Amino acid sequence: MQHSHPTTPARILPSALIVPGAMLFVVGLGAFLLLKRAVGFDSYDLEVYLTGGDNFMHGLAVYDVQLHGTGTYFIYPPITLLVFGPLSVLPFAVVEGVLFGLGVVALWAVVWLTFRMLGFGPGAGLVGASLGVLGCALWLHPVNGTLDVGQINILLMFLVVADFAVGTRFPRLAGILIGVATAIKITPAIFILYLLLTRRFRAALNATLTFSALTGLGFLVAPAESARYWFGGMIADTARLLGPIPVGDVSNQSINGIASRFFGESGGVVWLVLALAIGIGGLAVAVKADRCGDPVAGMLACAITGLLISPVSWHEHWIWVVPVGVWLGATALRLGSRKPVLAGALLSPLVVFLAWPQESAPGAVRPTSILDPADSLWDEGSRNPIVALVGTAYVSVGVLILAVGAWILFRPNSGMRTVEFAHSQSPPAAISDR
Helix, strand or coil, X not given: CCCCCCCXXXXXXXXXXXXHHHHXXXXXXXXXXXXXXXXXXXXXXXXXXXXXXXXXXXXXXXXXXXXXXXXCEXXXXXXXXXXXXXXXXXXXHHHHHHHHHHHHHHHHXXXXXXXXXXXXXXXXXXXXXXXXXXXXXXXXXHXXXXXXXXXXXXXXXXXXXXXXXXXXXXXXXXXXXXXXXXXXXXXXXXXXXXXXXXXXXXXXXXXXXXXHHHHHHHHHHCHHHHHHHHHCCHHHCHHHHHCCCCCCCCCECCHHHHHHHHHHHHHHHHHHHHHHHHHHHHHHHHHXXXXXXXXXXXXXXXXXXXXXXXXXXXXXXXXXXXXXXXXXXXHHHHHHHHCHHHHHHHHHHHHHHECEEEEEECCEEEEECCHHHHHHHHHCCCCCHHHHHHCCHHXXXXXXXXXXXXXXXXXXXXXXXXXXXXXXXXXXXXXXXX
């Protein structure tokens, strides 16, 4: 079943945006590359991927080897070894550079597709706006950190966003890319549930079949490792997922991380209760937003819900703040001069995710976030309310967004009054003229 939201003419942004947008991108990317030239990439996660791939290529037990003996294991499904294995034979610097380039391009594509799904038409203005947003997004800490450690979060987010964007034009293909993302990393499975709840049954079936086919392929190429991964308890082994970092570390910006910090050994029970409540509430907001004519808000509410209820959501996983920022910016633009204070307030949550300079060693400065000082103070024994609140920054913003969304969408007669926040343009109309 496909939705048929009412269509409205695409909004064309001024062509003059191309110059400042391109300048923002050049400055943002140039500053990022200059910093990395001085301090280098961390690439820790990329090393984990390639170590797993190298073990696979040499017939070793993929899930037993620790990277540098630190307690960090390869934790991805066996199907990913078909990619990481061949990549492991290439020079590390080449893989590092290619992954960085793919990450930047994929992030730009996410920004572009989000704009298009919100009803903005193609043209020089949209090119400028998307490049400007990309240049700024490089200095959001989740993005900066993802590119620094060589994570694949941006690529997975691109698969999901592209599925929702292109799937509206080609409904028979809807769900396939979400299935691919879920086969690579289990967490995107929440979008399959969202597809079912929004009655996109064909897309949900496509996603499930794609996930099953790729997982089956993993059994063909690595039967022993697949059996261990799927039936040996690894998929639910939080300790293996965390590695040497405790679940209550401030860098774990999930309900589980906060519950562990505040309640200790009882945190697991608290997490289960809160995750159930937030999971139901968050998906209810996502479904309601979709039914009120804003499928982008529905997709983003689903993503935020997944981040909140996941056992582990490192700061890098919060890259969904980029399309959230595009949605907030587009909403602020619609409010414009009518409600300037509210328009400005809509963008304020993004400040929490900014990257800030911090001296990591004498003469060495690296980007960090407001989470790092809170992490240090918490580890040193400081338990004052300010430290505790700052240590929940990403989670607090996520819960706030869902709570505000619920208040707007579930008020009496809210379905007729959400146009100020819900962009009623039809996704097919927004993309069909590409």
